[in-house]
Amino acid sequence: MRQGDTETAVPASGIATRRFQDLPGPKGVPFFGNALQIEKNRVHEQFELWSREFGPFFRVRIGPRRLLVVSDHAVIASVLRDRPKAFRRPTHHGDIVREMGFELGLFFVNDEVWKNQRRMVMAAFDPGHLRAYFPSLLNVVQRLHGRWDRAAKAGGEIDLQADLMRYTVDAIAGLAFGSDVNTLESDDDTIQRHLNQIFPAIARRVTASVRYWRFVKLPADRRLERSVREVKMAIEDFIIQARKRILEPAANGRPRNLLEATIAAEDGSNTSDRDIAGNVVTMLLAGEDTTANTMAWMLDLLYRDPDVLRRAREEVRRIAPDVSRFTIDQMDELNFVEACIHETMRLKPVAPLLPSQANGDTVIADIEVPADTIVIGLMRRDATDDRYFPEPEKFDPDRWLGGGPHSPNAKSPTRVSMPFGAGPRLCPGRNLALLEIKMAMAMLLGNFSIDRVGAADGKPARELFAFAMGPVGLRMKLSTAQMTCGAPAT
Numbered sequence: 001m002r003q004g005d006t007e008t009a010v011p012a013s014g015i016a017t018r019r020f021q022d023l024p025g026p027k028g029v030p031f032f033g034n035a036l037q038i039e040k041n042r043v044h045e046q047f048e049l050w051s052r053e054f055g056p057f058f059r060v061r062i063g064p065r066r067l068l069v070v071s072d073h074a075v076i077a078s079v080l081r082d083r084p085k086a087f088r089r090p091t092h093h094g095d096i097v098r099e100m101g102f103e104l105g106l107f108f109v110n111d112e113v114w115k116n117q118r119r120m121v122m123a124a125f126d127p128g129h130l131r132a133y134f135p136s137l138l139n140v141v142q143r144l145h146g147r148w149d150r151a152a153k154a155g156g157e158i159d160l161q162a163d164l165m166r167y168t169v170d171a172i173a174g175l176a177f178g179s180d181v182n183t184l185e186s187d188d189d190t191i192q193r194h195l196n197q198i199f200p201a202i203a204r205r206v207t208a209s210v211r212y213w214r215f216v217k218l219p220a221d222r223r224l225e226r227s228v229r230e231v232k233m234a235i236e237d238f239i240i241q242a243r244k245r246i247l248e249p250a251a252n253g254r255p256r257n258l259l260e261a262t263i264a265a266e267d268g269s270n271t272s273d274r275d276i277a278g279n280v281v282t283m284l285l286a287g288e289d290t291t292a293n294t295m296a297w298m299l300d301l302l303y304r305d306p307d308v309l310r311r312a313r314e315e316v317r318r319i320a321p322d323v324s325r326f327t328i329d330q331m332d333e334l335n336f337v338e339a340c341i342h343e344t345m346r347l348k349p350v351a352p353l354l355p356s357q358a359n360g361d362t363v364i365a366d367i368e369v370p371a372d373t374i375v376i377g378l379m380r381r382d383a384t385d386d387r388y389f390p391e392p393e394k395f396d397p398d399r400w401l402g403g404g405p406h407s408p409n410a411k412s413p414t415r416v417s418m419p420f421g422a423g424p425r426l427c428p429g430r431n432l433a434l435l436e437i438k439m440a441m442a443m444l445l446g447n448f449s450i451d452r453v454g455a456a457d458g459k460p461a462r463e464l465f466a467f468a469m470g471p472v473g474l475r476m477k478l479s480t481a482q483m484t485c486g487a488p489a490t
């Protein structure tokens with residue numbers, strides 16, 4: 001057990017025996033509270049350090065906002081499940097996004113608006129749609145294959161996250177908006193470049209103690225405004241194209257993707273293209289960095305563990321050896337690769353902090369919590385605790401296959417490691433994300449040898465929190481795989 005774990009087996013909710021203001025926590029300073037102690041893009045690491053010192057429940061103040069930080073997985077899950085009744089997405093997150101110039105999509109809305117949007121998004125991401133979209137996704141994977149083949153033959157290094165973001169943007173634009181943006185085969189990465197300004201800015205502003213940008217615009221704020229304008233233009237184009245496609249006879253009056261469904265539902269109501277655009281940007285926001293960063297972390301972890309890498313490669317070459325003939329059933333059979341994904345997300349969750357806000361006065365575990373308190377779920381703490389996962393720092397995918405020396409102690413490991421959240425707001429894109437990751441990994445492991453993955457300085461990649469948590473500066477070098485006597489060289 002770790003230092004600071006002075007409390008055990010806390011009920012998820014019960015009778016209050018202490019007050020929020022009596023909880024331990026780091027000492028702050030007037031006005032700023034603890035804001036000056038937190039490096040903005042390492043906020044999750046700072047909270048994890050504090051949780052070692054102060055235990056599973058502690059309090060933090062950022063300017064005027066009071067946060068209850070919780071690392072007990074059962075309590076986090078009970079808060080997440082108690083939405084939308086008792087908790088909501090923090091209101092100021094939506095305010096920040098709206099102030100930037102975007103209308104709110106599913107991730108940021110609450111109440112009835114959330115219920116309506118959720119229904120529509122769930123329908124667009126259901127297994128039937130994913131199956132129907134598989135050929136287009138395969139096309140995107142083949143483009144990534146072409147891009148990496150060219151890099152391997154030229155002996156060049158790949159900027160891993162930049163390429164993976166091209167892949168995830170192309171995949172989402174195809175599935176959710178019906179647009180073939182094909183950033184993988186063009187030199188134009190406009191949309192990613194601008195999204196890369198917007199996502200970190202949201203993360204910075206959400207945790208800012210002073211909203212200085214309302215009074216002074218720094219160069220970064222002016223760059224942000226330019227990026228917002230560019231992304232809005234790209235989104236307008238998605239919407240115009242989708243409106244045209246709805247009118248095509250082939251559409252037969254039925255929406256074929258999320259964007260068409262949103263347009264069909266909104267036509268006749270007084271909602272404008274601005275609201276539709278809100279969901280487009282939300283899908284990009286929620287689906288681009290998260291999936292790309294998970295893949296980047298997975299490659300880093302695989303490269304550092306040659307035995308696991310060999311087993312993943314063997315599975316791919318046995319089940320899905322030919323990228324031009326991938327099927328969705330083959331992807332379903334890649335159990336070891338899937339276990340590698342779960343293990344990656346346990347060690348490197350791209351959403352290490354999950355915030356909710358109390359709708360009214362409430363009790364969390366045994367703590368009396370006032371209305372509007374922000375409750376931060378610290379998602380990695382229990383997932384890397386030896387009470388639940390033996391030798392927790394070890395990358396061991398076998399934990400997820402019910403075997404090996406590191407099988408979880410927890411009855412249900414997915415209740416301890418919750419990379420996609422929990423309850424009614426559980427990530428609706430998780431099946432798409434898993435499919436995207438499996439397809440890219442199968443393409444990579446089946447066709448290339450990985451010569452190197454790492455940061456330029458050769459040290460383990462640093463974690464950077466910028467809306468999603470990703471590795472800093474990972475690069476990859478590939479060569480085309482040699483097959484000898486039917487068996488691939490490793």
Ligand code: HEM
Binds near residue numbers: 176291351
């Ligand atoms: C590895 C990839 C991904 C991870 C780890 C991830 C993680 C998460 C997490 C932690 C949440 C919050 C859940 C909660 O509040 O309980 C979430 C919500 C959401 N995700 Fe994902 N996500 C991923 C990929 C995607 C993709 C590909 C899409 C769609 C294109 C997507 C769309 C969304 C949306 C729309 C929400 C908001 C749901 C709501 O509030 O009702 N995500 N995701």
